[in-house]
Amino acid sequence: MAKPEDLRLDHVASLARIALTPDEKVRFATQLGDVLAYVAQLNEVDVSGVEPTAHAFPVVNVWAQDIAEPGLSVEDALRNAPEKRDNMFVVPKVVE
Amino acid sequence: MTYEAVIGLEVHVQLKTRSKMFTRVAAGYGHPENTLTDPVVLALPGTLPVMNKEALDKIVRAGLLLGCEIAPECKWDRKNYFYPDSPKNYQISQYDQPLCRGGFVEIELPGPARNIMGEHRRIALTRIHLEEDVGKLSHGEGASLVDFNRAGTPLMEIVSEPVIHSADEAFAYLTALKAVMIYGGISDCDMEKGQLRCDANISIRPAGDAALGTKVELKNLNSFSFVRDGIAHEVRRQVAVVGSGGKVVQETRDYDGQTGESKSLRSKEMAHDYRYFPDPDLMPVRVDEAWKESIRTGCPELPFDKQRRLQKEYGVPYTITSVLVPDRALSDFFEEAARLCGRPQAAGNWIANDLLRELGAAKLELAQSRVTPRHVAELVVLVETGAILSNAAKEVFIDMFQTGDLPDAVVARKGLRAETNPDELERWCSDAIAANPKSVADFKSGKESAINAFKGPVMRAAKGKADPKRVDETLRRLLAG
């Protein structure tokens, strides 16, 4: 398991799309370092041959038939939009 | 040095379903912006996905048609990345347990000529998995606009092995794949509607080398010909780079079909780390034998199998089958007509030439055609029995294409029945021979083509209602006499 100092805070925050202040970086590094040191105890557990649990009570083939149902009106769809135009959501220009 | 191109294609195909992949709001194309959304599509807080059974059936069918191994059990994973067209900022996809593995697409390479069948080859597939589509971004002044109608549409990703070696092969692969999808009722694959999208991974290596070169991912190949042109362009570009002592850089490039140029997308892209993990909101899929069997039972004949059968069973030539077979409905139309009239060749000609020409001119789909297999079959019979002549038949065809009347009715309405009185035909032929002694002499001295000089006057006298074959016979008999 990775050591706490491996927490590449800038890289990870960038993957998570969160801008951190210098102060937050210092605090998070310490706090998350503590947490990582704590979770490192999972290394003690012998998990060889153990299947991971993704669902506590797994069932398979939970699906719905392909029947179209009414959705939201355009008004409702855009009701909470921070910015809208021509029935669409507006975001600052995406540079490709 | 000669180089060999190594190409792998990643094709995304939208499945033809009524509702979306993980929610039941309608899926569709061409609707007003943001009218095909619901709380799940917009990823409103608290919403959850539920699988669409039909989409699963369709990917299993695709897998069976393409000879894939269907996974007995598979799960769903989240592919995490941020983009404004992605409502959850993760895409539900299948990472390490795709529903289908292996399989192949049978392709036909261009033949030496248009009317000669090309070589057939199998392009191996790596995998096919199911995922969901994203919304659509359009770029306006200083801002981008997002429409989520497309978001959540079931999407099948078909990944080929890197075993394609030319732009022509890539084109043939897409053509064949599209035909299979249409045959299976899996997707309409209309590239203009974004129902089929293609990315290409392209590298070059010295011919004969086994190691792969650095690959470039080419995106935005949004028509079949752009795929061909884009790949050809990229291969030339890489050969030029290497040829001038440079190195191909691993990157994603955007191909502009209008200008025929590509540019690197690398600059603006952020580092990717998709952080795949199993989606805890969805349960696994288990495909048992009974399910597979029920899908297999409904599977159609594959296009190339059908083509081989039509050629063998009906004796129709490649020139006709190569036109009919890519379109499942058209080839079914043909089979029906051939069965009704018992003259497959003639029926095939009418359909492949006249029907397609008229449909094209009228900008109609086959489904909208007023001409049915019965129309074609009856027309063929009229011609074969000599009841009408081929010029008249053309006229009948155009008429029934417009009116939907059966050939008999058109012939009666227009008075196009062939002139069958043998005495009259004999008289017209004698008159024509008598009027042209020079050509009689030419013909008798061995100039075969001289006979044509009599046919014009005969046809004029018959007002076009004489059967050319019988005119020819009669003239020869009289000239010989």
Added chain:
Amino acid sequence: MSEELCHSTIADLSRLLDRGGVSAVELMRAVIARTKEVDGRVGAFNSFDEADALAQAAASDERRSRSRTAGSGAPGRPLEGIPIGLKDVIAVAGQPLTASSRMLEHFVSPYDATVTRKLRDAGAICWGRLNLDEFAMGSSTENSAFRTTSNPWDLERVPGGSSGGSAAAVAAGEAIAALGSDTGGSIRQPAALCNVVGMKPTYGRVSRYGLIAFASSLDQIGPFARSVEDAACLLSAISGHDRRDSTSVDLGVPDYGAGMAALAQSGRKWRLGIPKEYFGAGLDPEVGAAVQAAIDEYRRLGCEIREVSLPHTKYAVGAYYIIATAECSSNLARYDGVRYGHRSRDATDAIDIYFKTRAEGFGPEVKRRIILGTYVLSSGYYDAFYLRAQKVRTLIRRDFLEAYKDVDAIVTPTSPTPAFRKGEKAANPLAMYLNDIYTIGVNLAGLPGISIPCGFTRGGLPIGLQVIGQPFRETELLAVAAAYEKVTDWRMRRPPL
């Protein structure tokens, strides 16, 4: 009279409403008045819509009078006209849905959660938006972006969390019962700290559709109430398969109240397991003593008490913080300011907008967890963290299932300590995380668990007893809890407000 109504149980109020001793509107008015009187001090609510609540109550009275006219004579439905508070992570159409986050400060839900719809179908009144730790991340309700809820028993202390608003509202008489959500103890721990009953059903029992996701594989909605019977009543109303939640289990829902009563009648003697790992260091002596006394009470009731072992207990918190943060990092990616929610005003482009919006919209605990979760899933670390944690989860679940070969239920403290002072653990996330040490295993194993009042400290702070049941056997679990509740009167005490 009015305050008395506010502290009554669902069962009593239902009879009173049936008799015509009070109308739903009168009851709702009383609850509104009580809320206005005390919520300035308690801070349980993010918001409430008085007019909407009264309109729902009037509609309930209308339904009741129609069925009276129809002369059915049958008693009304148990939740008809009862004001139920909802944690502000459960969607109610037309009402705010904030998760106590700046990110969703102005968000109004266009749809009902499945539990909301079920409550409406049962005739209940959806009452108010109850405070929580932002996005349900925390154990003290101090992580709310809007207010810190106070413990009604000591306003200087936390009510626990993350469903602190739900627990405090029920304790303070601001709602007759409430719904919360429990990912690692977020119902049971605040219930313990506020002297109310709080239950987390088996994972899959209650639909999560319309519950703002924190950690999808652990989250479950459950009731807060003043008695086990009330909790059973609420659970019956909200349980059941939902075609909008693939993880909701397609099993019949028993009438928990009736099942519980039948088991009590039968005089069944329960075999109860006491896991030794839950009584070690870190357990407050007063809490330990109260729980021991409760175990003795069970023994007096004729129950068989057995020591059991849950050997992987010490790894539960670690596994939990990997799984929960990994899932939350992905679940919270949708809060990007594009379709709804907070959007930074000074973003320059479509990438920048994510960084600034999320920096401004999320509080520190949410950021910490997203970052931790992003890290454990990042390239090269998945196997070491997430996959390993999922395997440890298997072992933890196995421990429980093994124990259930010998016992019907497991009895433990709910929280190692009573309510702590505000600010006491705010600077030390790890200390805060360890608060959930007794509750987390239940979520990892997907089991049902309940916390019931079992005493007070000398300083007058409530103590909770946790009973852990077997998968989908909530009826037995409720019966075990009710057996103790019946012979004690801790739940009758009211906070000195």
